[in-house]
Amino acid sequence: MLDGLYQEIILDHYKHPHGRGLREPFGGEAHHVNPTCGDEVTLRVAADGATLTDISYDGQGCSISQASASVLHELLNGRSAAEATAVHEAFVTLMQGRGNVTPDEDVLGDGVAFAGVARYPARVKCALLPWMAFKDAAARAGVGISPEVNA
Amino acid sequence: MTSFDVEKVRADFPILDRLVNGHPLVYLDSANTSQKPRQVIDTLREHYELHNGNVSRSVHTLGTEATEAYEAARGTIARFIGAASSDEVVFTKNSTEAINLVAHAFTTRLGPGDEVVVSEMEHHSNLVPWQLLCERTGATLKWFGVTDSGRLDESQPVITERTKIVSVVHMSNILGTVNDVSRIVARAHEVGAAVMLDCSQSVPHFGVDVQQLGADFIAFTGHKMLGPTGIGVLWGRYDLLADLPPFLGGGSMIETVTLERTTYAAPPARFEAGTPPIAEAIALGAAADYLSALGMDAIHAHEQEITAYALGALADVPGVRIFGPATVEGRGGTVSFAVEGVHPHDVGQILDADGVEVRVGHHCARPVCARFGVPAMTRASFYLYTTTGEIDALVRSLHHVRKVFG
Numbered sequence: 001m002l003d004g005l006y007q008e009i010i011l012d013h014y015k016h017p018h019g020r021g022l023r024e025p026f027g028g029e030a031h032h033v034n035p036t037c038g039d040e041v042t043l044r045v046a047a048d049g050a051t052l053t054d055i056s057y058d059g060q061g062c063s064i065s066q067a068s069a070s071v072l073h074e075l076l077n078g079r080s081a082a083e084a085t086a087v088h089e090a091f092v093t094l095m096q097g098r099g100n101v102t103p104d105e106d107v108l109g110d111g112v113a114f115a116g117v118a119r120y121p122a123r124v125k126c127a128l129l130p131w132m133a134f135k136d137a138a139a140r141a142g143v144g145i146s147p148e149v150n151a
Numbered sequence: 152m153t154s155f156d157v158e159k160v161r162a163d164f165p166i167l168d169r170l171v172n173g174h175p176l177v178y179l180d181s182a183n184t185s186q187k188p189r190q191v192i193d194t195l196r197e198h199y200e201l202h203n204g205n206v207s208r209s210v211h212t213l214g215t216e217a218t219e220a221y222e223a224a225r226g227t228i229a230r231f232i233g234a235a236s237s238d239e240v241v242f243t244k245n246s247t248e249a250i251n252l253v254a255h256a257f258t259t260r261l262g263p264g265d266e267v268v269v270s271e272m273e274h275h276s277n278l279v280p281w282q283l284l285c286e287r288t289g290a291t292l293k294w295f296g297v298t299d300s301g302r303l304d305e306s307q308p309v310i311t312e313r314t315k316i317v318s319v320v321h322m323s324n325i326l327g328t329v330n331d332v333s334r335i336v337a338r339a340h341e342v343g344a345a346v347m348l349d350c351s352q353s354v355p356h357f358g359v360d361v362q363q364l365g366a367d368f369i370a371f372t373g374h375k376m377l378g379p380t381g382i383g384v385l386w387g388r389y390d391l392l393a394d395l396p397p398f399l400g401g402g403s404m405i406e407t408v409t410l411e412r413t414t415y416a417a418p419p420a421r422f423e424a425g426t427p428p429i430a431e432a433i434a435l436g437a438a439a440d441y442l443s444a445l446g447m448d449a450i451h452a453h454e455q456e457i458t459a460y461a462l463g464a465l466a467d468v469p470g471v472r473i474f475g476p477a478t479v480e481g482r483g484g485t486v487s488f489a490v491e492g493v494h495p496h497d498v499g500q501i502l503d504a505d506g507v508e509v510r511v512g513h514h515c516a517r518p519v520c521a522r523f524g525v526p527a528m529t530r531a532s533f534y535l536y537t538t539t540g541e542i543d544a545l546v547r548s549l550h551h552v553r554k555v556f557g
Contacts, residue, residue: 002504006497006555037496037512038526060526062496063556126496 004116005123006063013110014063019073023056028140032133034125039065043133045141050081052143057130064114064123069130071110076134081143087111088145091131095124155453160445161536163188174506177541182324182352182485182532183510184374187438191377194437198430206429207403207420221429224436225419231439232369233360234386241385241392241419242432246351247276249370249385250318252422253347254280256395261315263289268309268317268344270295271522274324275515277349277370281318295319295335297522301326301475301482303335310338318347321369322356325514325530326475327458327485329353336365345391351375356454356483356534358447367391373431378438382431385422392418399424442535450535454484457533461486461542465531468549474523484533487514490549493556495529501555502529505548507541 026044033040039061046054055077057069075091076084090107091114099119103112117127138145161167164186169176178186198220204213206221222237229237243249261267267281271294285292293314296304303319310317317339322329332348339346347368353359354369355376361369368391373382387395397404397415401424406414415421442450459479465471470491476482490498499511510530513520520527531545 002501002555005500011556038517038520039496040526062494064496066494120500123496123500 005120007113007116009110009113010063010067010117013067013070017066017070017073019056019077020058020070021056022058023054026054026056026137027142028137030133030136030140032129032136034061034065034129037062037126039126039129041065041069041130041133043069043130043137045134045137045143047081047138047141047143050143052076052079052081052084052138055134057133059130061129062123062126064117064126065129068114068127071114072130072134075109075111081138081145084138084143085145088131088135092128094118095127155445155449155535157453157536157538161538163190163441164536165189165192167536171506171508172504177505177507177544179531179533179537179541179545180508180510181355181534181537182375182530184380185355185377185534186536187377187379188441190441191379191434191438194434195379195430198433203430205426217429220433220436221427224432227436227439228384231443232354232386233362235362236389238417238419239386239389239392241387241422242427243370243383243385243422244381244428245374245383246349246370246372247280247383249368249383250277250347250349251280252385252398253316253318253368253370253387253395254284255398257284257316257345258287259396261285261288261290264313265290265315266293266311266313267291268293268295268314268319268339270303270319271297271518272303272323272326272328272330273318273320273516273518274349274351275517276351277318277320278518290315297326297519300477301328303328303330305334310335310342310344312342314339314342314344316345316347318349320349320352321359321364322350322352322483322485323475323516323519324352324485325487325516325519325528327482327487327532328475329357329481329483331481332364332366340365352483352485355442357451361386373435373438376435376438377441378435379428379431381428382435384435387418389418392422395422397421397424401425403427445535453535454533454537455479457537457539457542458482458484458486460539461531461533461545464542464546465549468546468553470553471549474525474528484537485530486532487528487530489525489528490552493552495527497556498529498549498552501552502545502548505544505551507545507548509545 041059043057202216204217354371374380404424495511
């Protein structure tokens with residue numbers, strides 16, 4: 001049963017995270033915690049106009065939250081705000097779909113590996129943690145990202 | 152070989168027969184909440200099927216039966232902890248409410264310059280109410296630290312002439328440490344401070360006698376000692392309780408009410424505003440009776456055996472680091488640990504897939520996690536129904552964890 005949760009892709013991002021580490025300069029930063037388990041992520045967004053020139057992050061937490069931050073970096077770094085919004089929306093929809101949403105690999109890339117996480121309500125918050133931090137950091141950097149995240 | 156028959160005990164707990172994710176349930180989360188024996192479940196059902204009425208106000212038969220059973224449960228709890236009188240037992244919703252009750256009552260007694268003492272080992276429920284009290288009154292919060300081996304650090308003179316109340320945990324919910332509180336109680340009383348003990352983890356697991364402890368107030372909760380949720384206990388010395396102002400106002404806690412003002416009932420009624428958790432209190436009495444029939448000493452001896460076995464077995468798993476006392480001396484059956492390179496959430500998830508239920512996270516004791524430099528811990532906690540076979544299942548599943556994250 002765990003195969004659905006701990007996909008190789010997720011474990012790989014956890015063990016070898018992409019883009020980890022906080023970098024300067026940045027336009028906005030957000031620190032989010034999951035108070036029930038102590039997972040933390042600090043995420044920075046640097047933007048040039050509507051382009052997300054750098055997304056840097058650091059954090060501590062479970063494989064799901066930390067791999068999710070790595071995947072976020074891979075998917076959104078260097079993209080336009082409009083593209084990031086579409087990906088963000090697709091990821092949130094996937095995570096809130098209780099396992100009934102079929103992800104589009106063209107949009108979500110390695111993010112499709114999180115489809116199994118959506119079937120574990122206790123872990124959905126872990127996966128969404130960096131995405132919520134990203135939304136706040138982007139807003140502080142002057143880049144609006146919708147939709148609302150209701151985790 | 153002791154006379155304690157764990158299989159016979161287990162037969163009283165219906166839930167222990169179920170499967171979790173296709174595996175026999177291995178319930179190692181009793182410090183979180185305990186499972187319930189048939190005797191407690193039956194008491195709840197019998198109350199609602201045969202005796203349900205409101206307490207302390209009805210002249211009819213059902214109300215009288217319910218009142219008698221509710222007050223009998225108070226008497227049972229008083230005997231269970233060695234209280235001088237059942238009037239010293241206040242039913243609350245849980246330990247948290249019991250502690251908040253006392254912390255709130257001290258509001259008018261504290262001011263700037265006064266000190267409140269806790270420890271670094273506290274559950275948030277014995278920390279936040281005192282932080283709030285200090286915010287309300289301008290008093291200062293101080294605390295005993297925790298040593299590397301998970302004991303209270305009593306090397307510093309934390310209790311001073313300015314201390315008004317000391318509230319510390321009797322047994323840690325995260326490190327398993329059982330604190331010898333005798334020196335703290337003596338020192339507090341020497342300076343005229345009141346002492347409260349959070350006994351949420353001790354009362355369920357070994358004989359606690361309030362006379363012997365010497366404290367002024369203790370708090371514990373029903374659901375960790377085989378009883379239902381929604382019922383807890385505040386015990387206090389009668390003369391001290393009689394001195395405390397009410398906490399919540401409402402029905403049942405009054406003496407005389409006019410539109411202008413009210414005089415209050417004597418304890419314990421003064422602190423039990425509104426309809427109390429009647430069935431829960433009665434079932435808690437049944438839980439105490441169940442524990443007493445087995446004998447708290449026998450239960451404690453069984454848990455010590457299980458804990459010694461677990462400490463040895465866990466130490467043999469590569470990459471496992473145990474927090475808290477390394478041996479059973481001065482510790483109970485709650486063992487927190489780290490698995491190197493794997494976050495507790497992931498440990499708990501894989502254990503659950505094997506039917507092993509443990510708690511992961513900061514266990515509402517975040518300062519303890521910070522003290523040991525980790526964001527979270529994995530905790531296995533035992534009770535009278537825990538077997539060595541279940542510890543073996545935990546160890547097997549930890550090898551599974553290491554395989555997935557290897």
